[in-house]
Amino acid sequence: MARIEAVYRLRSPEEDAGAMARAIAYEQTVELPENLVDDPHVVENVLGRVDGVDPDPSDAGAFLARLSYPEDASNYQLPQLLNLLYGNVSLHPQVRLVDMRLPESFLARFEGPGFGVAGLRRVTGVTDRPLVASVLKPRGAPVERLAALAGDFARGGGDIIKDDQNLFDETLEGFRRRITACARAVDDGNATSGHSCLYFPHLAGPDPSLRWQLDLVSELGLRGVLMSPMVLGLDRVRSLAGTYDLVVMAHPALAGAYVCNRDGGIDHGILLGTLFRLAGADISIFPNTSGRFAFTPRACKAIRDRSLEPLGELKPMLPCPAGGMGFDDLPRLCRDYGSDAVFLIGGSLLGHSDDLAVSTRRFVDRVGELSR
Amino acid sequence: MARIEAVYRLRSPEEDAGAMARAIAYEQTVELPENLVDDPHVVENVLGRVDGVDPDPSDAGAFLARLSYPEDASNYQLPQLLNLLYGNVSLHPQVRLVDMRLPESFLARFEGPGFGVAGLRRVTGVTDRPLVASVLKPRGAPVERLAALAGDFARGGGDIIKDDQNLFDETLEGFRRRITACARAVDDGNATSGHSCLYFPHLAGPDPSLRWQLDLVSELGLRGVLMSPMVLGLDRVRSLAGTYDLVVMAHPALAGAYVCNRDGGIDHGILLGTLFRLAGADISIFPNTSGRFAFTPRACKAIRDRSLEPLGELKPMLPCPAGGMGFDDLPRLCRDYGSDAVFLIGGSLLGHSDDLAVSTRRFVDRVGELSR
Numbered sequence: 001m002a003r004i005e006a007v008y009r010l011r012s013p014e015e016d017a018g019a020m021a022r023a024i025a026y027e028q029t030v031e032l033p034e035n036l037v038d039d040p041h042v043v044e045n046v047l048g049r050v051d052g053v054d055p056d057p058s059d060a061g062a063f064l065a066r067l068s069y070p071e072d073a074s075n076y077q078l079p080q081l082l083n084l085l086y087g088n089v090s091l092h093p094q095v096r097l098v099d100m101r102l103p104e105s106f107l108a109r110f111e112g113p114g115f116g117v118a119g120l121r122r123v124t125g126v127t128d129r130p131l132v133a134s135v136l137k138p139r140g141a142p143v144e145r146l147a148a149l150a151g152d153f154a155r156g157g158g159d160i161i162k163d164d165q166n167l168f169d170e171t172l173e174g175f176r177r178r179i180t181a182c183a184r185a186v187d188d189g190n191a192t193s194g195h196s197c198l199y200f201p202h203l204a205g206p207d208p209s210l211r212w213q214l215d216l217v218s219e220l221g222l223r224g225v226l227m228s229p230m231v232l233g234l235d236r237v238r239s240l241a242g243t244y245d246l247v248v249m250a251h252p253a254l255a256g257a258y259v260c261n262r263d264g265g266i267d268h269g270i271l272l273g274t275l276f277r278l279a280g281a282d283i284s285i286f287p288n289t290s291g292r293f294a295f296t297p298r299a300c301k302a303i304r305d306r307s308l309e310p311l312g313e314l315k316p317m318l319p320c321p322a323g324g325m326g327f328d329d330l331p332r333l334c335r336d337y338g339s340d341a342v343f344l345i346g347g348s349l350l351g352h353s354d355d356l357a358v359s360t361r362r363f364v365d366r367v368g369e370l371s372r
Numbered sequence: 373m374a375r376i377e378a379v380y381r382l383r384s385p386e387e388d389a390g391a392m393a394r395a396i397a398y399e400q401t402v403e404l405p406e407n408l409v410d411d412p413h414v415v416e417n418v419l420g421r422v423d424g425v426d427p428d429p430s431d432a433g434a435f436l437a438r439l440s441y442p443e444d445a446s447n448y449q450l451p452q453l454l455n456l457l458y459g460n461v462s463l464h465p466q467v468r469l470v471d472m473r474l475p476e477s478f479l480a481r482f483e484g485p486g487f488g489v490a491g492l493r494r495v496t497g498v499t500d501r502p503l504v505a506s507v508l509k510p511r512g513a514p515v516e517r518l519a520a521l522a523g524d525f526a527r528g529g530g531d532i533i534k535d536d537q538n539l540f541d542e543t544l545e546g547f548r549r550r551i552t553a554c555a556r557a558v559d560d561g562n563a564t565s566g567h568s569c570l571y572f573p574h575l576a577g578p579d580p581s582l583r584w585q586l587d588l589v590s591e592l593g594l595r596g597v598l599m600s601p602m603v604l605g606l607d608r609v610r611s612l613a614g615t616y617d618l619v620v621m622a623h624p625a626l627a628g629a630y631v632c633n634r635d636g637g638i639d640h641g642i643l644l645g646t647l648f649r650l651a652g653a654d655i656s657i658f659p660n661t662s663g664r665f666a667f668t669p670r671a672c673k674a675i676r677d678r679s680l681e682p683l684g685e686l687k688p689m690l691p692c693p694a695g696g697m698g699f700d701d702l703p704r705l706c707r708d709y710g711s712d713a714v715f716l717i718g719g720s721l722l723g724h725s726d727d728l729a730v731s732t733r734r735f736v737d738r739v740g741e742l743s744r
Contacts (some may be wrong), residue, residue, distance in 0.1 A: 023664070030510030031536055032719050039513060041506075046512035073511070075540050079576045079603045083537060083625050087603065090628030091665040097527045138402030140418030141411060164403055166457060168447050190646070204451045205609045231459065233605020239579045253455050256462030261633040292395070293463040323463075347404050 001045075002103035003068040009056055010063045011094040011263050021050045021065035024095065027088050029073055062360025063121060065099070071102075076109040078235040078278060086266060100274065110238075112275065113282040115224075115247050116315025117340050119138050119306075120282060123247070124159050125196050125221055130339055132364050133320065135346040136165035136182065147185040148157035149356060152163025153349075154189025154197035156360025160283075160342065162226045163202035165251045172212055173338045175201075177226055185219055189357075200224040200249050204231065214244050223247055224282070230254035232278045242255070245285050250281035259299070268299035273306025277317045283342050285325035288333070294323075297336075304337060318342050327352060334370040343367065374475035375440040378457050379483045381428055381633050382435045383466040393437035396467065399444055399460050417442055438469070448481040449608040464712055469638045472646065479684025482610075485654040487596075487619050488687025489680075489712050492654060495595050495619070496531050497568050501743035502727070504736050505692065507714075507718040508554065509536035515550050519557040521728060525721075526561025526569035528732025532556060532655075532714065535574035536600045537623045544584055548572075555592055561670060561729075572596040572621050576603065576703060586616050595619050596654070602626035606651045613652025621692070622653035631671070640671035645678025649689045655714050659695035660705070666695075669708075676709060690714050699724060699735065706742040715739065 010020050022034070025048030030037055037043060048203060050068045056062040074081040089095050113119075121127055136146045146167075153161045161182075169175040179201045203213050203225050210232075219224055224247025231253050240289040241248045243260045245273050250272075258266045268276075268286070276284045286303050287293030295303075304319040322344035333343050345363060352359035382392050392716050394406070402409055409415060420441045427433040446453040448613030461467050485491075493499055508518045517537075523535045533554075541547040551573045557570045575585050575597050582604075589597055596619025599607040603625050613620045624642075630638045638647075640658070646658045658675050659665030667675075676691040693705060694716035705715050718734060726729035 021456065027664075028513070029538060030659055031507075031538055032510050033723065036723055037510065038721060039510075042510055042512040046510065047522050072542070073538070075542065075576075077576070077578050079541055079578065079600075081605050083576065083600065086629075087537065087625030088628075088665075089599065090626050091632060091659055092628070093632040093634075094553030135403075138401070138404050138409065138414055138418065139409075140414035165459065166401060166403055166445070170444070170447060204447075204449070204455065206449050206451065225735055228451075228455065228459065232452050233608050234607055235578050252463065253461050256460075256464070257458075257633070257637050258629045260463060260465040260636055261629070262465075265629050287463055292399075293460075347408060351405065351408055370409050 001054055002071045002105045004068065004071050004074060004084070004103065004106065005068045005101040006097060007099035008065045008089065009059065009096045009098045010065055011061065012063065014063070017053050017063040017065065021053045021067065024048070024065065024089060025067055026051050028084055029069060031088070045190060067221050071106045074106060077105060078238055096264050097270060100270050102314050107314060109239050110276055110314060111242050111315030112276050112281060112311070113317050114245065114279055115282045117318055118314070120247065120318060123196065123197060126159055128339065128345040129368050130334065130337065131159040131318070131342040132360070132367055133160035133162060133342050133344045134158055134349050134360070135162055135344070136167060137346070139164065139166045143181050143301065147181040149278070150182040150199060151185030151189040152356035153360050154186040154195070155192045157193045157195045157364045158197050158356035158360045160198050160200060160249070162200040162249055165202050165226065165228055167202050168204055172209060175213060176216055179217070180220065180224070180367065183222055198223045198247070200226045200247065202226040203226065208271065214246070216241060217246065218244055224249060224256040226251055228253040229276055229279050229281065231352065234275060238279040247282045248280055249283040250276045251285050267302060268295060269302025273303045273338065274311065277307060277314060278310060279364065281317055283318045283320045285320040285344055287321050288321035288325055290325060290329055300336070304341070307339060316340070320344050322346070324348065327366065330366050331370055334367065339371055374443045375442045376443050376446060376475065377438070377480065378454070378469060378472040379471035380439065380461065380510065381431065381468045381470045382437055383433065386435070386436065389425050389435040389437065390633055393425045393439065395448050396420065396437065396461060397422050397439055398564050400456055404436050406731070411587070419443065443478045446478060447457060450610055453608065468633060469642060471639065471734045472642050476684050478568060479686060482650050482686060483614050483652060484649055484683070484686030485652055485689050486613060486617065491687070492690060495568065496570060498531055500711065501740050502706065502709065503531040503690070503695045503714040504715050504732070504739055505532035505534060505714050506530055506721050507534055507634070508539060509718070511536065511538045515553050516604045518550065518687045519553040522571060523552040523557030523561040524728035525732050526558040526567070527564045528729035529565045529567045530569050530732045532570050532572060533561055533619055534572040537574055537598065537600060537625055540576055544581060547585060548588055551589070551594070552592060555594055570595045570619070572598045572619065574598040576600065581654070582612070586612060586618070589618065590616055598623055600625040601651050601653065602650060610651040617720045619654045620652055621655040622648045622657060624658050640675060641666060641674025641678040645675045646683065649679060649683060649686060653689055654688045655692045657692040657694050657716055660693035660697055662697060664696040666737060672708070680712060688712070692716050694718070696720065699738065702738050703742055704737070706739065711743055
């Protein structure tokens with residue numbers, strides 16, 4: 001049987017690293033002390049295996065433990081895969097999941113992004129440069145104000161305008177009113193620009209209102225939504241992404257708990273790259289190296305690479321650096337990410353000039369120049 | 373309007389702490405720079421407020437920032453509450469959510485635990501001591517072996533036997549066969565002991581198989597299930613807990629990413645206590661101070677206190693210390709947790725003697741003696 005490979009970085013004295021790796025192999029599969037595991041079938045077919053433990057060449061004092069698990073220990077499902085790779089390991093403060101390889105036979109059970117890079121290029125009509133996205137905010141602004149922003153962004157030739165993840169409505173009727181107004185404004189802006197800007201409402205309701213929201217978004221002919229997989233549940237997003245023919249733009253809310261702890265957690269590329277892609281995200285938003293949250297260049301590159309690398313038959317996902325970037329960051333963004341990316345510019349676009357359509361046009365044109 | 377209070381511990385130079393607290397207040401509600409927020413309605417009714425920033429008396433070099441948010445910024449829903457309290461904050465590696473108070477008017481929208489302490493005492497018939505629970509494992513063992521363990525535990529007078537969270541089945545038919553066998557064995561054991569041991573299967577499937585599993589568990593007359601809220605999604609568990617008349621035993625898989633990072637994340641008591649209780653958990657499993665994961669005594673006490681403290685009209689939840697505890701730990705467990713708790717003894721009960729029924733009887737009797 002094919003195996004799921006996982007590499008954990010252990011922060012432990014050298015003499016303990018081997019025992020720690022073995023403890024993880026037992027913990028994640030049988031959760032029993034070694035002396036109680038004697039059934040040959042279990043040892044052969046269920047137990048995790050330690051394939052090697054070596055010093056981490058890039059991190060003095062840390063060790064890389066290479067483990068593998070029989071792929072059926074995931075039950076070919078996202079919840080059980082999370083549990084297998086990191087469920088109880090999460091309770092070890094000195095263990096980080098830093099690499100993961102999933103076999104083709106596992107990946108074949110997943111649909112992944114419904115649109116992917118080619119699909120997003122098709123629906124936006126943008127073939128030769130990164131997409132430019134922005135955000136409707138703040139919560140509390142009148143619907144007319146949000147709709148005007150959306151319309152101006154579309155008129156300026158922007159590609160994707162999404163709700164802020166703090167934006168929501170108390171009632172489904174309020175949601176309908178707000179997103180209808182924003183969608184119309186974007187349509188009007190598109191009529192002026194001749195471009196196909198997309199509007200993605202934010203969805204965060206509990207069941208069953210989340211499905212009503214999705215039904216409404218589909219009825220209105222919108223092409224996508226913004227969801228936070230770690231807030232809603234990664235597998236819930238996968239299930240919804242597989243049910244509706246909508247672009248899924250994934251927001252990293254809560255994900256920092258996993259990725260931002262150097263000694264523990266899950267590597268940026270695995271969570272915001274591979275796992276979000278498995279959950280059906282077409283676009284994965286994350287904080288860029290500059291800006292107010294400042295992921296490291298290495299973390300950003302890992303997310304980018306994992307978004308675009310071959311992954312079974314799954315479509316590639318667009319990495320979406322964000323978080324306080326401005327006009328002057330565009331050259332570096334184009335250099336670091338190349339053409340297959342979405343650049344999310346929020347507050348700094350709103351503050352760039354008094355006319356959002358003019359600002360948007362300036363950003364889009366600059367991205368176009370830099371990509372030639 | 374009532375306000376949701378949150379206290380964040382900031383690891384920052386003294387001169388930056390105030391600005392960091394303000395940045396959080398803006399980030400979590402409007403996600404805009406201060407100079408772009410001028411609408412008086414937004415400032416008054418939407419923006420987070422910094423109520424104070426003081427040195428942390430128990431942590432030199434850290435600061436406690438007391439913030440509050442208008443309660444409707446949560447939309448009275450669990451996903452938006454998570455997002456409000458910790459969504460983008462999670463991306464700050466030096467900020468931890470260490471305290472939270474929810475107003476009565478917010479709490480009134482939640483059902484909380486369906487059974488709670490009194491309900492669990494009613495269905496188990498145990499009125500005067502902590503409950504004793506154990507685990508069916510390992511994955512890969514034949515169904516007959518798991519059923520025999522379940523039966524022996526019931527025969528010995530145990531209170532709750534749950535599936536290991538690594539236990540699952542490839543098909544619903546396999547699930548039916550396994551849990552039916554275990555449930556019958558527990559019934560037979562109960563007929564011998566005269567006691568009402570409960571059996572809780574583990575649920576982790578994707579939609580819609582999760583609902584099929586829940587329907588089957590209900591049809592078989594079982595009283596509860598084991599679910600991992602951070603694996604399935606906290607609000608998905610809340611939704612399911614509110615739909616089915618079943619005890620919800622919550623497993624902390626993945627939760628370590630939030631609680632085990634001293635500088636970031638969410639306090640143990642808030643996540644595994646209050647938030648799990650809001651999601652409808654009747655029992656919250658967590659690693660005890662001794663054992664292989666070793667939460668601190670302070671963390672365990674916080675979970676216990678938050679499980680049992682008054683919380684609107686929500687029923688109290690039973691704290692369930694676990695993680696490698698043995699017979700000799702029982703006096704300390706009884707002293708630390710008192711009577712309103714579940715003690716989860718897994719591997720050490722299986723290894724205690726050759727006869728699981730005898731071992732169980734010994735554990736239960738000892739807990740009874742210590743509680744008198």
